Amino acid sequence: MKWVLVGILVFLNFEAFADKNVHPLNLTHNERRKLTQEMYKIQAKMNGILDGISRGKLNAIAENANFLSTEVLNNPNYYKYNKEFASYFTIFKTDAKLLAKAVKDKNESALHKYYFRLVYSCMRCHTRFAHYRFQDFKSYTPVNEEEKIKYKFPDDWR
16 A cells, blocks of 8 residues: 555656656647547556555456556557657556556555556656646647637547
């Protein structure tokens, strides 16, 4: 439980980790939309893992970790932009697989370690490639009116 709390505290202060040399990706609108959908899936599964940890539900942790290791970030187009960007996905998926193994082995310290590594992986990638979106948690202002119409809510672009 100590590692979960440490992970949450670090996550809340992730602005301190921000790399000011941001490398935004030049995604097409459709690619950005697909990646955004994947990020929402990842967010839901990460929340599911945290919920499983806090409630002692090993099956929920394993199910969510297995999903993260196999069912997301499989689009080969994501890997063409930047080797570093692709490496974050590879590390994330490997850590998710190791988290599922820790659950299977009932290794609590490894479970906390790999959950923290997943959170840290998210933080590193976001501060490296999406700092412009996470800086002071300001809302994105669409570039033109056509883009505004595509999003139902102000935060839907993420």
